[in-house]
Amino acid sequence: MARGNRGRGGRGGRGGGRGGGAAKPRSERWSNTVTESPRFEAYYKAQKIVPEDEWDAFNAALHEPLPTTFRITGCREVAPRLNQMIKDVFVPFLSGKEYDGQALEAPKPIDWYPNGFAWQLKAPRQAIRKQDQFKKFQHFLVHEADVGNISRQEAVSMIPPLLLDVQPHHYVLDMCAAPGSKSVQLVEALHAKTAAASSSSASAAEALSTLPTGMLIANDSDAKRCHLLVHQSLHRVPGAGMMVTNHDATQLPGLRLPSDIKQQNDKLVADDEVKMQSEAERKKYQPLLFDRILADVPCSGDGTLRKNVGIWKEFSPGNGIGLHSLQLRILLRGIALLKPGGRLVYSTCSMNPVENEAVVSAALAACPEMSLIDVPEMLPGLIRRPGMTTWSVIDNTLNNAPHPDDAEATAAHIAANPDKRHRKVWSKTLWPNGKEAERGLERCLRIYPHLQDTGAFFVSVLVKAGGSTSGEAEVAAESKGTVRERASSPVAEQPETKRPRQEEEVVAETIVEAPIEAAAPAPEPEAKVEVEGEAPAVAEDDVDAAALPAEIVGANFSRGPGEFKEEPFIYLSPEDEQVKLIMDFFDLDPSFPAASLLVRNAQGAPLRSIYFTSNLARSLLLANTYSRMRLISCGVKLFTRQDSSKDGTYRCKWRVNSEGLEVLRPFLGPKRIVKANVKTLRTLMTNVTTPIAELEEAEFKERIEGMEPGSCMIQVEARGEGVAFEQSLFLPFWRSKISVNLMVEKADKSALSQRLFSEDITPHKPQPKARDVARAAAEDASATPSGAGTPVSTEAEAETKVGEKVEETPAAAAVVE
Numbered sequence: 052m053a054r055g056n057r058g059r060g061g062r063g064g065r066g067g068g069r070g071g072g073a074a075k076p077r078s079e080r081w082s083n084t085v086t087e088s089p090r091f092e093a094y095y096k097a098q099k100i101v102p103e104d105e106w107d108a109f110n111a112a113l114h115e116p117l118p119t120t121f122r123i124t125g126c127r128e129v130a131p132r133l134n135q136m137i138k139d140v141f142v143p144f145l146s147g148k149e150y151d152g153q154a155l156e157a158p159k160p161i162d163w164y165p166n167g168f169a170w171q172l173k174a175p176r177q178a179i180r181k182q183d184q185f186k187k188f189q190h191f192l193v194h195e196a197d198v199g200n201i202s203r204q205e206a207v208s209m210i211p212p213l214l215l216d217v218q219p220h221h222y223v224l225d226m227c228a229a230p231g232s233k234s235v236q237l238v239e240a241l242h243a244k245t246a247a248a249s250s251s252s253a254s255a256a257e258a259l260s261t262l263p264t265g266m267l268i269a270n271d272s273d274a275k276r277c278h279l280l281v282h283q284s285l286h287r288v289p290g291a292g293m294m295v296t297n298h299d300a301t302q303l304p305g306l307r308l309p310s311d312i313k314q315q316n317d318k319l320v321a322d323d324e325v326k327m328q329s330e331a332e333r334k335k336y337q338p339l340l341f342d343r344i345l346a347d348v349p350c351s352g353d354g355t356l357r358k359n360v361g362i363w364k365e366f367s368p369g370n371g372i373g374l375h376s377l378q379l380r381i382l383l384r385g386i387a388l389l390k391p392g393g394r395l396v397y398s399t400c401s402m403n404p405v406e407n408e409a410v411v412s413a414a415l416a417a418c419p420e421m422s423l424i425d426v427p428e429m430l431p432g433l434i435r436r437p438g439m440t441t442w443s444v445i446d447n448t449l450n451n452a453p454h455p456d457d458a459e460a461t462a463a464h465i466a467a468n469p470d471k472r473h474r475k476v477w478s479k480t481l482w483p484n485g486k487e488a489e490r491g492l493e494r495c496l497r498i499y500p501h502l503q504d505t506g507a508f509f510v511s512v513l514v515k516a517g518g519s520t521s522g523e524a525e526v527a528a529e530s531k532g533t534v535r536e537r538a539s540s541p542v543a544e545q546p547e548t549k550r551p552r553q554e555e556e557v558v559a560e561t562i563v564e565a566p567i568e569a570a571a572p573a574p575e576p577e578a579k580v581e582v583e584g585e586a587p588a589v590a591e592d593d594v595d596a597a598a599l600p601a602e603i604v605g606a607n608f609s610r611g612p613g614e615f616k617e618e619p620f621i622y623l624s625p626e627d628e629q630v631k632l633i634m635d636f637f638d639l640d641p642s643f644p645a646a647s648l649l650v651r652n653a654q655g656a657p658l659r660s661i662y663f664t665s666n667l668a669r670s671l672l673l674a675n676t677y678s679r680m681r682l683i684s685c686g687v688k689l690f691t692r693q694d695s696s697k698d699g700t701y702r703c704k705w706r707v708n709s710e711g712l713e714v715l716r717p718f719l720g721p722k723r724i725v726k727a728n729v730k731t732l733r734t735l736m737t738n739v740t741t742p743i744a745e746l747e748e749a750e751f752k753e754r755i756e757g758m759e760p761g762s763c764m765i766q767v768e769a770r771g772e773g774v775a776f777e778q779s780l781f782l783p784f785w786r787s788k789i790s791v792n793l794m795v796e797k798a799d800k801s802a803l804s805q806r807l808f809s810e811d812i813t814p815h816k817p818q819p820k821a822r823d824v825a826r827a828a829a830e831d832a833s834a835t836p837s838g839a840g841t842p843v844s845t846e847a848e849a850e851t852k853v854g855e856k857v858e859e860t861p862a863a864a865a866v867v868e
């Protein structure tokens with residue numbers, strides 16, 4: 052079992068809740084938990100991670116609960132005003148308050164976070180839950196987090212994506228992404244220009260030109276965590292250029308793109324076709340390399356001690372040693388996939404040099420084209436300590452481990468362990484190689500808890516020399532299946548003669564020394580997470596293949612034993628009857644890229660959902676085989692089929708999904724858009740369905756009466772009396788025979804109501820607490836100590852279901868009819 056899971060079990064609060072007993076208050080959990088570790092103290096004092104005279108402050112900070120931190124989603128149009136609202140409304144509202152005789156601190160901006168968009172709240176959880184004003188603020192946070200305007204995230208975890216410096220045109224890879232708090236930041240950075248455009252009165256063409264031209268591939272080896280990544284994190288910041296894949300990051304496949312992106316395939320390439328492609332055909336492709344790569348690798352997680360108190364009990368030097376080789380292999384694979392001139396951030400939430408500087412130093416030794424850069428000008432205000440240039444390799448007995456070149460020490464180790472099974476083999480890369488100062492290891496960033504009241508973190512920023520082509524050559528060769536990855540032989544500096552069987556040794560070392568399971572090759576996806584509205588797996592013979600349009604392509608999805616079992620994504624033909632119907636019904640501009648609409652089933656038929664990807668993502672998907680990509684999700688869900696009425700009321704049974712509106716809006720003609728005033732909006736928000744006959748706004752009523760039943764959009768300028776937060780709104784709704792209803796998720800509707808009217812006027816009032824639990828589960832999973840092959844706990848999943856999104860459906864409307 053992976054350490055991460057044990058850690059979560061150890062915290063126990065949520066587990067207790069599910070078992071029927073009440074979750075223990077945090078303070079109680081702290082008082083009952085081991086929060087000392089002589090081994091931890093001895094180990095880190097020996098490593099001299101902080102100067103001796105700082106130890107007490109460092110240690111004291113580790114024993115303080117972590118402040119709550121959150122940040123505003125920067126790419127949203129509402130971001131600056133929401134931030135201002137916290138400053139102008141909530142800070143004064145929460146100032147000078149007390150709980151249980153104790154003064155409470157109002158939220159404070161985090162000094163180093165750009166635009167003052169991140170905040171810290173240092174009040175005890177009990178107070179946040181019970182003190183009236185703080186409770187209100189907590190509800191505000193939960194509601195806004197539900198709609199993706201705010202993310203609760205540990206302050207230190209926000210640092211790596213910021214240092215990656217992602218621009219909207221970048222190709223970005225997040226190698227170990229789940230549950231996705233950093234991926235969300237990367238998507239936000241890709242969409243940085245979108246916010247500016249949506250706030251102005253930009254034309255459709257202008258709005259389109261601000262959509263990112265880059266893409267993000269967020270990858271994780273754990274299939275369940277990939278689904279958590281999709282549904283808990285990326286769902287909140289949808290993007291047409293986003294993909295989630297499920298690979299062991301040490302073996303991420305080399306993918307290819309058409310050399311000229313505009314000259315892409317019309318057809319999906321099937322597995323067999325690639326093998327049969329001629330050299331000339333292959334030359335039409337270039338290897339996919341990335342401008343930016345985040346390697347936020349699985350680690351022992353002792354930087355999260357303030358939050359994951361179970362780690363005190365479990366701390367052992369072997370934990371870090373056991374993960375070192377996996378971390379190094381992930382980093383080396385990342386380097387191979389990086390463009391010349393590209394930037395890679397390697398990070399962990401561990402303080403252990405064996406997982407940090409040792410990994411970076413070994414990678415620098417193996418890849419002379421890489422160098423560490425100093426980023427003092429980035430995030431001014433962030434107090435950081437330099438990376439270490441020397442450290443010791445200390446074993447579980449707290450003695451120095453024998454270096455493989457030290458014959459005497461190795462002999463002593465063998466003598467002390469006559470049973471071969473107890474002998475350990477350590478990789479040389481665990482030790483400093485003597486070039487650390489020369490290679491600038493001080494440029495790494497170490498963040499400690501006592502410096503700015505945070506968790507601990509390690510971050511390093513590496514760049515690849517502009518002229519180097521080694522990565523390119525390697526990936527190019529690899530996509531022809533001719534070379535072995537460099538990542539599988541991490542200790543390039545060591546002579547083959549001395550260590551001829553590197554991989555076996557690495558395995559031995561992991562098994563013997565580490566109590567943590569290093570991640571195995573990507574596991575087969577397990578039970579498919581059932582998501583509302585998503586196409587269920589359809590048995591092949593559910594669909595009459597002969598009835599499918601000839602343009603449906605990529606039917607060669609053989610699934611032998613052990614193959615990737617997720618349904619494939621297949622692009623629809625613009626000539627597909629349903630596509631043509633959608634174009635007409637929604638009055639879409641002819642420039643709408645209908646060729647980028649795709650479905651998710653092996654038949655390539657528009658059954659339940661229709662997705663949309665950017666042109667770049669389309670090129671990528673069409674240039675690579677389905678099974679090679681192991682794609683879990685891609686693009687944005689634009690349309691969902693509604694089958695509420697069988698009587699032919701609806702010519703078009705497709706409804707627009709909220710998450711697809713940003714993409715669709717520039718192309719929507721006036722036919723399906725209706726303006727309404729705030730009073731009408733209030734009515735629609737208060738009722739599940741509103742009979743058309745009861746609509747009071749004459750103009751709105753008249754438009755609705757003259758409209759063909761089906762999916763539409765409502766446009767509201769929410770301003771003036773009774774509106775606490777002014778906003779231009781564009782929301783999907785459904786016009787049925789005799790009624791209308793908003794097609795907005797319950798939680799989103801509640802959040803909107805809170806923001807606009809300072810109260811929840813919706814009929815359901817989903818319990819913020821339940822959703823908070825789900826969010827906290829995702830957040831905790833994000834801080835999972837190891838994450839090495841860590842399955843998402845059923846606990847987190849069960850709680851996720853509590854907060855599941857449910858849109859108002861026409862089925863509800865049908866009841867009224």
Ligand SMILES: C[S@@+](CC[C@H](N)C(=O)[O-])C[C@H]1O[C@@H](n2cnc3c(N)ncnc32)[C@H](O)[C@@H]1O
Pocket residue numbers: 208226227228229230231232233234270271272273276298299300301347348349350377569570571833835836837838839840841
């Ligand atoms: C520290 S967590 C990543 C946290 C994530 N970056 C975030 O900000 O939410 C490490 C992740 O690595 C994944 N993992 C473990 N071994 C892996 C491997 N060999 N390849 C890819 N991912 C791996 C785990 O499933 C876990 O989700």
